[in-house]
Amino acid sequence: MKITEFQEKLLQKAMDAGFKEAEVFYEKAESFQCMIFEGEIDSYETSVDGGLSLRGLYNGKMGYAYTEKIDEDSISFLIDNAKANAELLDEDDGTDIFDGSSEYTNYQSYSEELANVQIPEKIALIKSIEEKIRSYDPRIVTLDYCGLQNFSGEQSLANSKGLSLTEKKNGIIIFVSTVVKDGEEMKTGSFRKMTRDFQSLDADEIAKEAAEEALSNLGEKSIPSGKYPIIMRHNAAAALLSTFTPIFSAENAQKDQSLLKGKVGTQIASNFVTLLNDPFHSEALSGSSFDGEGVATKKRAIISNGTLETLLHNRKSAKLEGCETTGNAHKPSYKSTLSIAPQNMHIATGQRTLDDLLVSVSEGILITGLSGLHSGANTISGDFSVEATGFHVKEGKIASPVKQMTIAGNFYELMKDIEETCKDLYFLPDGYGSPTLLVKELSVTVD
Numbered sequence: 001m002k003i004t005e006f007q008e009k010l011l012q013k014a015m016d017a018g019f020k021e022a023e024v025f026y027e028k029a030e031s032f033q034c035m036i037f038e039g040e041i042d043s044y045e046t047s048v049d050g051g052l053s054l055r056g057l058y059n060g061k062m063g064y065a066y067t068e069k070i071d072e073d074s075i076s077f078l079i080d081n082a083k084a085n086a087e088l089l090d091e092d093d094g095t096d097i098f099d100g101s102s103e104y105t106n107y108q109s110y111s112e113e114l115a116n117v118q119i120p121e122k123i124a125l126i127k128s129i130e131e132k133i134r135s136y137d138p139r140i141v142t143l144d145y146c147g148l149q150n151f152s153g154e155q156s157l158a159n160s161k162g163l164s165l166t167e168k169k170n171g172i173i174i175f176v177s178t179v180v181k182d183g184e185e186m187k188t189g190s191f192r193k194m195t196r197d198f199q200s201l202d203a204d205e206i207a208k209e210a211a212e213e214a215l216s217n218l219g220e221k222s223i224p225s226g227k228y229p230i231i232m233r234h235n236a237a238a239a240l241l242s243t244f245t246p247i248f249s250a251e252n253a254q255k256d257q258s259l260l261k262g263k264v265g266t267q268i269a270s271n272f273v274t275l276l277n278d279p280f281h282s283e284a285l286s287g288s289s290f291d292g293e294g295v296a297t298k299k300r301a302i303i304s305n306g307t308l309e310t311l312l313h314n315r316k317s318a319k320l321e322g323c324e325t326t327g328n329a330h331k332p333s334y335k336s337t338l339s340i341a342p343q344n345m346h347i348a349t350g351q352r353t354l355d356d357l358l359v360s361v362s363e364g365i366l367i368t369g370l371s372g373l374h375s376g377a378n379t380i381s382g383d384f385s386v387e388a389t390g391f392h393v394k395e396g397k398i399a400s401p402v403k404q405m406t407i408a409g410n411f412y413e414l415m416k417d418i419e420e421t422c423k424d425l426y427f428l429p430d431g432y433g434s435p436t437l438l439v440k441e442l443s444v445t446v447d
Contacts, residue, residue, distance in 0.1 A: 051069075098161075275301070357422060
């Protein structure tokens with residue numbers, strides 16, 4: 001049975017069983033991953049995952065159920081379990097099924113050319129990258145990992161109010177960790193590249209970047225602990241933004257879990273900060289033309305020149321606040337209930353380059369990586385204290401890598417202390433992005 005036929009049949013059976021309205025969400029994800037070690041395939045994995053969920057209004061309460069099996073027997077299973085789930089709820093939370101937006105952006109997140117690239121060609125590419133990295137410099141001793149992941153997925157949402165939406169997406173990610181040694185000093189450097197354009201992946205270019213990232217970490221020195229101006233490279237800034245995303249959720253603000261509660265319309269960041277939610281950004285691999293409730297998504301400013309324009313809403317949080325949803329209902333998978341999350345949230349770019357920022361700093365730190373973010377960050381207070389890798393900047397130039405250090409600060413204060421943004425926007429695979437940032441100062445502790 002085709003998925004569209006199954007959705008129609010399930011919806012009709014649900015209505016016949018006493019649901020006032022209902023929605024069916026279908027999802028399928030496929031992934032191929034290959035890891036190379038010393039020219040040979042170290043691991044090779046393919047996976048297919050998927051399923052379907054029913055969400056429906058029964059006796060005034062919204063019930064949920066899901067299954068991985070899409071067959072006739074699953075119809076009664078889904079209906080019975082959604083009913084039972086609804087009956088367990090204490091009260092009606094006011095949610096209902098959405099009847100559709102007036103128009104949807106035709107967003108192309110799927111590349112047929114990428115889908116037609118055969119597995120042997122992908123394996124040949126990652127083998128070539130590993131070989132070129134190993135031969136790049138005699139100080140390169142091994143690779144912790146060298147891999148390629150190709151993913152594709154599709155999802156569809158249909159409901160009893162006539163809404164029917166579907167889309168496909170795919171992408172490819174190269175990820176490398178290079179180990180280098182000079183004397184007794186051993187360091188690693190990680191590199192990642194993602195795209196939908198397979199032909200744009202240049203093995204020589206990727207090998208050079210991955211090797212240089214690791215080699216640049218050799219020759220580390222200690223510096224005094226203290227407060228320093230910080231240049232936070234794009235990837236580190238994106239990781240920090242990703243960690244503190246919950247503060248922009250209206251649902252969290254309504255639960256007193258965000259200090260941005262009641263701050264819409266006020267200045268919460270420096271004039272250099274514009275934070276965007278852009279489901280259609282060409283450099284990101286995530287994004288969608290509709291959210292988890294079927295609401296049309298669109299590009300919007302969350303922060304504009306430092307002023308908080310809006311928090312992120314789904315229909316439930318918007319109803320509580322008496323405003324419009326921002327189209328940020330989030331359904332992580334067919335097994336999940338609805339929450340709130342951004343789509344391709346990123347800090348807008350400026351005009352300057354990383355070199356421009358370096359020249360402007362007489363002494364400071366260039367942060368190139370952060371680790372331990374989820375254990376070292378409090379998303380309610382905004383405080384963070386995390387391990388970092390990076391370089392000592394002196395007289396406008398990189399002086400040396402810094403020995404293991406910890407940076408500490410507060411995300412709310414950091415947003416106010418951003419003094420410049422570069423034009424080098426970088427996205428993480430999960431859709432969070434940032435250019436390199438110049439921050440007034442953070443506390444740096446060097447071991």
